[in-house]
Each structure stands twice: as C-alpha cells, then as structure tokens.
Amino acid sequence: MTYLVLALLFIAAAVIAGAAFTRAAFARPPFAGKDGAPGERGRHWKAVGLAFAALAVLTAVFDSVMIGLELFHYDPAHILGLRVGLAPIEDFAYPLAGVVALPGLWVWLTRRSRAPQPNLKGLVPQALLASRPVSWINTAYPFAAAMLLTTREIDWVVIVGTFYFLIPYNLAMYGINDVFDYESDLKNPRKGGIEGALLQPHLHRPMLWLAAITNVPFLVVLAFAGGPAAWVSLAVSAFAVVAYSAAGLRFKERPVLDSLTSSTHFVSPAVVGLALAGANVTPGLLILLAAFFLWGMAAHAFGAVQDIEPDRQAGIGSIATVIGARRTVRLAVVLWLVAGLAMLATPWPGPLAAIIAVPYIINCAPYWNVTDTTAARTNVAWRRFIWLNYGSGFLVTLIFILQWSLTS
Amino acid sequence: MGVLYLGSLLLGIGCMLLLDHRFRLFFWRDATAAAIVTAVGVLFLLAWDLAGIGLGIFLRGEGTIATGLLIAPELPIEEPVFLLFLVLCTMVLYTGARRMLERIPARQREREKENA
Numbered sequence: 001m002t003y004l005v006l007a008l009l010f011i012a013a014a015v016i017a018g019a020a021f022t023r024a025a026f027a028r029p030p031f032a033g034k035d036g037a038p039g040e041r042g043r044h045w046k047a048v049g050l051a052f053a054a055l056a057v058l059t060a061v062f063d064s065v066m067i068g069l070e071l072f073h074y075d076p077a078h079i080l081g082l083r084v085g086l087a088p089i090e091d092f093a094y095p096l097a098g099v100v101a102l103p104g105l106w107v108w109l110t111r112r113s114r115a116p117q118p119n120l121k122g123l124v125p126q127a128l129l130a131s132r133p134v135s136w137i138n139t140a141y142p143f144a145a146a147m148l149l150t151t152r153e154i155d156w157v158v159i160v161g162t163f164y165f166l167i168p169y170n171l172a173m174y175g176i177n178d179v180f181d182y183e184s185d186l187k188n189p190r191k192g193g194i195e196g197a198l199l200q201p202h203l204h205r206p207m208l209w210l211a212a213i214t215n216v217p218f219l220v221v222l223a224f225a226g227g228p229a230a231w232v233s234l235a236v237s238a239f240a241v242v243a244y245s246a247a248g249l250r251f252k253e254r255p256v257l258d259s260l261t262s263s264t265h266f267v268s269p270a271v272v273g274l275a276l277a278g279a280n281v282t283p284g285l286l287i288l289l290a291a292f293f294l295w296g297m298a299a300h301a302f303g304a305v306q307d308i309e310p311d312r313q314a315g316i317g318s319i320a321t322v323i324g325a326r327r328t329v330r331l332a333v334v335l336w337l338v339a340g341l342a343m344l345a346t347p348w349p350g351p352l353a354a355i356i357a358v359p360y361i362i363n364c365a366p367y368w369n370v371t372d373t374t375a376a377r378t379n380v381a382w383r384r385f386i387w388l389n390y391g392s393g394f395l396v397t398l399i400f401i402l403q404w405s406l407t408s
Numbered sequence: 409m410g411v412l413y414l415g416s417l418l419l420g421i422g423c424m425l426l427l428d429h430r431f432r433l434f435f436w437r438d439a440t441a442a443a444i445v446t447a448v449g450v451l452f453l454l455a456w457d458l459a460g461i462g463l464g465i466f467l468r469g470e471g472t473i474a475t476g477l478l479i480a481p482e483l484p485i486e487e488p489v490f491l492l493f494l495v496l497c498t499m500v501l502y503t504g505a506r507r508m509l510e511r512i513p514a515r516q517r518e519r520e521k522e523n524a
Contacts, residue, residue: 003465010456047505054501070471071413071486078465094453098494102449103502106434109441 003079007093014097021104025111048103055095063087123206126199130178131170134386139173139269140166141393142292145400146273152408157225157276164218165269169241172211173265177245177252179204184314222276229275237268255322258304263296284346291342295357298335299385301328302364306382308375325375329367336360349402356392363388412473417489424496433503434496442499449495450488457487 026041064085067073074088082089143165147158178199199207219238223231243249244261251261267289279285304311304320305328311321320328340357343350363381370378428434435442460466461482468482477485 003460006456006460006463006465010452010459014452043506043509047502047509050505050508051498051501055498058497066413067469069413069473070469071474072469072471073467075465075467078463094456094494095498097456098449098453098498099502101452102445102495102498105448106441106445106499106502109444110438 003074003088003090007090007097011093011097011100014101018100018102018104021101021108025104025108044103044107048099051103052096052099055099056092059092059095060084060087063091120203120206123203123210126203127171127175127207127210130199131167131174136166136170137393138266138389139169142266142270143273145396146270146279147277149400149404150274150277150279152404157222160218160225161222161273161276164215164222165272168214168218169237169269172215173241173244175207175211176242179207180245180247180250184316222272226276227278230272233268233271233275236264237272240264240268253317255317255319259297259300259319262300263293266296267293284350287342287346288350291339291346291353294335294339294342295360298332298339298360301335302332302378303382303385305329305332305367305370305375306377306379308372320375325370325372325378326368329364329370329378333361333364333368336364349399349406352399352402353396356395359388359391410473410475413471414475414486414489417486417493420493421489421496424493424500427500427504428496431504431507433507434499437503445499446492446495449498450491453491453494454488457483457491 022041022044026044064087067086079088079090084092140162144158144162147161148154151158182199182201182204215238219234223234226234240251240261243251244258244265245252252258270289270292274285301319304318305325307318308320308325311318319331323331336357340354340361343352343354343357345351346353363384364378367378367381425435429436434445457466458480461480466482468478468484474484474486479485479488
C-alpha cells in the first residue's frame, strides 16, 4: 500500500467523524434559537478552512525543515513524489485529517456549555455510592479466586477481570437498578418518597450510559481473552445484571426468578474466571458451584423478607411476598443447610467449607416462625449479613490457601 | 544536540498553551473536552503512524538533533510529542479562527448573506 492510499483511508475516517460530530453538535434545537444553526455551522467550517490554510503553510515550512534535518524520511517507492519544498504532498494529510475531525469533536463536546446544560454533577460519586463499595469484593473475589486457583499465576486477564468485577460490574448492576427502581421507590413509603429516591430523573440516562461505557470495553476484552465457554458465561453474567431490574424484564419482581438471578450475580463471576482459566470441569467443582449458587439464592430470599410490607404496598412481587415471610425464611435456612451438606461431598479440603453454612443458619433460625407482620424485624439479621460475608470470605480464603498448598 | 528537536517541540507546546491561556481558547475554556479532543487526536494520528510504519512507508531518520530513543520500532520518542503539538496547534488555530469570525460585526454577516 502506498502512503497516498493510507492517507486517504485516514482522511476518509476523519471526514466521516468530523461531519458526524459537527452535524450532531449543530443539529440541537437550542442552537436554532438565537443565532440559527446555519450561522454557527458556517462559521465552524470557515474556521476549519482558515486553520487548515495556516497549518498548510506551517507544514510546508516545518516539514521541509524536519526532513532536511533528517528526522525522518519515506520509502520513495511508496510516495507519489510530488513535494512542497521537501515535504511530500501526502504529509499534508495529517493536518487535514486533524483539522477536519478534531474541531468537530470539540464543538460536539462543548455544545452543552452553550445549550441548556444537563447537570451531570454528582453522577460519578452517586454511582460509586450506589454501587455499594462495601460489597464490591463479593463479585471480584469469586472471579479472582476461581482464576487464580486454576492458573496459579497473576496475568493481565486476572488483573483486568478482577478490576471489572470489582467496580464496573457493580456500577452497572446497581446503576441500572437505581434507574429502573425510581418509579417504585417513589411509591414506596419506606424509601421516603421523592427525597428517598436515590437517583434524580435527569441522571437516569447518563447513569445508563456510564454503565454501558464502563462495562462494554471490559466485556469485549475479556471475551477476547477466552473461548466459547467464556463468551457464554460473560453473556449470562451481563444478561443477569441487566435483566434483574431493567424495564420489561424486571426479574427482581418475578418470584423465584428473582433469587435465581441474584445468585447468578455472584456465581457468574466465578464461572467466568473458571472459563477464562480453562478449568477442568470435575464433579467436585460443579458441586462447589451449586453450593455457592444455593447460598446466593438463600441470601437473596432472606433479604427479601424484610421488604414484604413495603413491597406489597408498592405492588412489587418477590419470592417473599408470594410465598410469605415464614416459608421464605425456612426456605433460606434449608437452602443454606443443603449448600453446607453439598460441600461435604466435595474433595478435601472442600468439606471444611460446610461449616460456613452454620453461622448463616444460626443468624436466621430465630425467625423460623416469623410472620408477614413481623417480617421487618429480620432487618437486624440482614445487617449482620455483611459481616458474616466477610467472615465467610476469610474462611473460604483459608480453605483456598490450604487447597493451594495441598496441590502444589 | 540530541534533545534539540524534543526541546523545540516542548517549547512549541508551551507557546500553544500560552496562547490558549491568554485567549481562553481550548484547555482554559473547557478542560475536560480539551483533554478528550487531545487524547483522541494524538491516538488517531499515532495509529496512522503505526500503520505507516507497519507498511514500511515511514522510516526514522538518523538526524543528530533527535535523542534516538525509540518507543516502538521506527517510532522515536519525539513522535507522540510532535503529534501533541500538532493537535494543540490545530485546536488553537481553529478556536482562534472561530473567535475572530465571531467578532465580525453582525451587520457585516448579514451583508454577506444578502450578497450570497
């Protein structure tokens, strides 16, 4: 390929981008008001022309100087041979592409400083706060542990993936949730009406954009790093994040599906990690994942009990509103019990993890006979959860270290 | 001598930023947008460089005023600095031209429209 063809390709890209940005920047209705869009747009292209004229002169002079001083040169077979001074004519493509595309991007980016400005202040802090930093580890840990225990080394995939499941993943999960819960939060007396609703409507669209922008690149990179198993698990993971709360799907309002989806939020990072690491699928591994999944379902179901009253008032369904507080608590306890027993069937040192089920069962057993009217009291036990989870994480880590030392 | 080119580029960048500062054109008007434009511009032109190098079109010179440090094959450390300068220069020229065009009295603009 010659320099000319290369330059034309990049100029074409620049022209398309420049035209698109300019169009988008000046197509906004606010511009049509005072000044009229044609005037703005005309001045934009005039300024581009003036800037290019100046750049062309500068290029002719300084490119010649730079080539004269032997800073760089070109393979003669690849250039037309037409020169301005010492500068090959193709070198003017650089400033041309820059001046066509970049001012367009600039006017598009700064259009809001002239148009009435949606106030994005507080979006990022609010998104971070809403994403519950205290729980970030709950999704990053399963991924990191699954990958590390399989590959036994820290490579870039471990680092990128752990970061993804630490922050962007949680941003998306809770960000999407806050946007689509806005309506029901407004109706929910427990959430304090308008003041209690976390995310103001003007931030809804930016929040969804933030979720997309922070997630899609990571998903693409991780998909790139793995094979079909990773693609499927990443797709399931991302789907569960969206489907849980997004309008139209709202899995969180579909009894049983709500607990299944919620548990997927925590188990799927581990599955992605295993897929990326190319783990061997053994019965022990499947039992471990199943136990983890049951643990997650139990956690979700029990968490729903405290909200029975407000959820019913707001007309929201959940596993707890459908089968009632008592049966939900009992179901959760049974799920934890089964999860613990399942661990006993895994290869050593897996059975040690069975003990982790005990504190959860003890924490919830007092509510064995809870009624729908006393359901709100389970909030006390729910708040102990976070700390129980940290304790469990600690025990799990010890078991992993033991496993590591036994197998290396 | 080895740092002459790099030094000149940095000096040029400094001058562009002075103009920017004096007339509040680019970074001093909207720092976030300016940072995005600059990053996009430099990365775009750098991709172009790498494509040219990969295709064997661009060859590094042995000029004595360059440091000779490479960040990739045929890609001297000065190149991204040059591209940064080019982007800043482009944007200062463009925003400056816009400023001048906006200063043309409205009446004159209307006359232009009538003529057109």
